[in-house]
Amino acid sequence: MSKLTHCTELLHFTPDDYWQHISITDQSVCQQCRTKPCLTLCPSGVFTWNLHKSEPVLVLYKQCVECGACRLVCDNINFSFPCGGYGVHFVEG
Amino acid sequence: MTMLKHWYESKKPKKPVHKPLPETVLPCKKYDAIVVGAGPGGASAAYFMAKEGLDVLLLERGPYPGAKNCGGASLIAEHTHKLFPNFWEECECERIITQQAYWLMTEDSILASSFQSLKLAAAPFNRFTVKRRNLYQWLCDKAVSAGAELHLNHQVDQVLFDEGQAVGVEMSPPNQNRFLADIIILADGANSLLAEQAGLIPQVSPQDLALYVKETIALPAEVIEERFNLLPGNGTIIGLIGHPTAGFNGTGSIHTFKESININVGMAIADFAASGIRPYELLERIKKHPLIQPLLSGGVSLEYGSSAIPEGGYHAIPELVHPGLLIVGDAASLVNGTHGFNLAMWSGFFAAQAAYQAKISRDFSQKKLSLYRTLLNESFVMQDLKANAKMAALQRNVPYLFNLYSHLANETAYQMSKVYTMPKKAKRNLIFKKITSIQPLTKMASDLWKVIKVIQ
Ligand SMILES: Cc1cc2nc3c(=O)[nH]c(=O)nc-3n(C[C@H](O)[C@H](O)[C@H](O)COP(=O)(O)OP(=O)(O)OC[C@H]3O[C@@H](n4cnc5c(N)ncnc54)[C@H](O)[C@@H]3O)c2cc1C
Ligand code: SF4
Ligand code: SF4
Numbered sequence: 252m253s254k255l256t257h258c259t260e261l262l263h264f265t266p267d268d269y270w271q272h273i274s275i276t277d278q279s280v281c282q283q284c285r286t287k288p289c290l291t292l293c294p295s296g297v298f299t300w301n302l303h304k305s306e307p308v309l310v311l312y313k314q315c316v317e318c319g320a321c322r323l324v325c326d327n328i329n330f331s332f333p334c335g336g337y338g339v340h341f342v343e344g
Numbered sequence: 345m346t347m348l349k350h351w352y353e354s355k356k357p358k359k360p361v362h363k364p365l366p367e368t369v370l371p372c373k374k375y376d377a378i379v380v381g382a383g384p385g386g387a388s389a390a391y392f393m394a395k396e397g398l399d400v401l402l403l404e405r406g407p408y409p410g411a412k413n414c415g416g417a418s419l420i421a422e423h424t425h426k427l428f429p430n431f432w433e434e435c436e437c438e439r440i441i442t443q444q445a446y447w448l449m450t451e452d453s454i455l456a457s458s459f460q461s462l463k464l465a466a467a468p469f470n471r472f473t474v475k476r477r478n479l480y481q482w483l484c485d486k487a488v489s490a491g492a493e494l495h496l497n498h499q500v501d502q503v504l505f506d507e508g509q510a511v512g513v514e515m516s517p518p519n520q521n522r523f524l525a526d527i528i529i530l531a532d533g534a535n536s537l538l539a540e541q542a543g544l545i546p547q548v549s550p551q552d553l554a555l556y557v558k559e560t561i562a563l564p565a566e567v568i569e570e571r572f573n574l575l576p577g578n579g580t581i582i583g584l585i586g587h588p589t590a591g592f593n594g595t596g597s598i599h600t601f602k603e604s605i606n607i608n609v610g611m612a613i614a615d616f617a618a619s620g621i622r623p624y625e626l627l628e629r630i631k632k633h634p635l636i637q638p639l640l641s642g643g644v645s646l647e648y649g650s651s652a653i654p655e656g657g658y659h660a661i662p663e664l665v666h667p668g669l670l671i672v673g674d675a676a677s678l679v680n681g682t683h684g685f686n687l688a689m690w691s692g693f694f695a696a697q698a699a700y701q702a703k704i705s706r707d708f709s710q711k712k713l714s715l716y717r718t719l720l721n722e723s724f725v726m727q728d729l730k731a732n733a734k735m736a737a738l739q740r741n742v743p744y745l746f747n748l749y750s751h752l753a754n755e756t757a758y759q760m761s762k763v764y765t766m767p768k769k770a771k772r773n774l775i776f777k778k779i780t781s782i783q784p785l786t787k788m789a790s791d792l793w794k795v796i797k798v799i800q
Pocket of ligand 1: 380381382383384385386403404405406409410411412413414415416417418419420498499500501531532533534538556557558608651652653672673674675679682683684685686688
């Protein structure tokens with residue numbers, strides 16, 4: 252069990268099946284992106300590299316904890332909060 | 345790195361979008377004030393306005409108050425008590441803090457400084473640990489019983505303007521309606537997208553916003569008390585410096601709750617991006633530390649989480665007063681160190697006073713509302729932030745400060761406590777040599793000089 256799965260198993264979500272609140276504006280930009288900070292910065296592992304596809308960065312938006320960090324390091328990430336009532340909820344403070 | 349924003353360019357504010365209201369706005373109720381975000385800032389603003397008889401709507405995107413925030417947390421009793429006398433009788437607190445400690449850490453040592461006193465266990469107390477659900481819910485209950493209307497699951501999509509004057513808010517789906525008011529108070533937290541989108545404030549720089557991760561670990565109350573040397577019901581807060589943030593300036597902490605503890609750690613978003621360190625790896629560094637591991641043994645992990653803290657300090661505070669609109673709390677960057685609850689509550693209180701004055705004079709201009717900024721300036725909120733402004737700059741000038749001097753202090757303490765078969769003077773010389781081998785003397789002197797200039 253990786254450290255990240257240990258973490259994400261300890262989260263509670265109400266996922267929105269109809270609307271994705273985080274997306275990549277232009278996937279071809281990701282092909283050129285050298286350091287790909289999104290892959291390591293996200294505390295919840297939302298962005299994952301997807302070698303053989305035309306869409307190199309997969310966005311696992313349903314496990315986003317809404318910290319807002321990604322929006323500050325990459326212009327190619329289109330961020331907004333999930334709709335009212337959806338997304339992560341913390342119970343332990 | 346092509347799309348990686350230049351840290352400084354990202355400060356540029358976006359163009360204001362003042363969307364004209366269509367003629368066909370549904371005849372919905374108009375409020376005196378709308379507050380966006382039911383955190384400590386927003387709920388306090390709503391409470392104090394409702395108490396003065398204003399018609400208040402409080403909007404929160406989460407399914408319950410506190411659902412969207414995590415990490416920490418402790419409440420400074422004095423500031424809270426002045427706004428909400430004897431709050432500890434109403435708000436469910438976890439532990440009375442009787443011990444505060446700082447641990448300077450390296451990979452295998454801890455140099456601890458700690459203060460513990462039973463004097464802190466009596467009213468008016470010093471600090472309490474709190475769970476956010478309880479704190480946020482308590483403040484929301486107060487606002488609602490004072491007459492404010494609270495809508496949960498309501499995500500504000502944008503602020504509506506009429507010729508530059510804020511006049512209402514529009515909700516995102518599934519409640520795609522609008523609410524109107526004379527005054528809008530933005531209390532939407534560290535990632536204040538609303539103020540940013542409206543062009544009222546620049547986008548925060550990734551250098552000024554810190555990303556924190558936390559893990560809550562359940563342990564029986566008696567085990568916590570035994571391991572941390574506490575009387576029943578009493579608690580400790582331990583600041584962790586050095587090793588936890590892997591050489592970057594950042595901090596960690598342990599907060600003790602009734603039957604669990606929170607481990608928190610974080611640093612600037614810019615440092616995470618540049619270093620490639622994964623945030624949860626910092627949690628592992630703490631949990632796996634040989635001297636911390638025994639404190640956690642047998643604990644059950646309950647919850648992981650991550651949230652941001654504005655750390656730009658005084659100089660990062662944007663314009664807080666706009667026509668018909670005020671910004672409070674984290675959205676206004678009002679955080680001192682990692683303390684934000686009190687600044688949020690007090691800024692909410694001051695905003696409520698300005699709103700009340702505006703309401704009785706029917707004047708919602710920027711000039712009239714600037715009473716908010718005046719009250720803030722005269723209070724501990726701005727004075728403390730000003731006093732700490734130099735510390736934030738210091739951390740930027742000496743980015744390795746925390747980690748390096750944590751190493752030095754531990755090495756000194758280690759050498760001092762070690763018994764050598766040599767005379768005292770020789771021992772002192774040896775320690776001096778060991779220390780200066782870690783950091784050359786001239787470098788130390790120049791860092792020390794920077795520190796002195798700030799502290800004096
Ligand atoms: C790890 C960590 C540890 C901390 N420890 C401490 C501590 O020990 N002591 C301390 O004093 N402070 C601590 N803080 C800081 C403290 O959490 C904040 O300063 C404080 O919560 C600020 O209150 P606020 O009301 O301004 O914002 P928040 O508490 O962030 O509340 C904002 C609210 O607005 C809602 N919202 C946001 N956008 C919208 C929208 N568009 N529509 C509707 N609702 C919206 C959010 O869901 C949220 O409920 C810590 C912070 C972190 C991250
Ligand atoms: S999303 Fe941004 S940071 Fe991530 S790979 Fe694409 S361009 Fe790079
Ligand atoms: S908001 Fe935070 S958790 Fe969500 S995708 Fe961005 S970095 Fe990851």
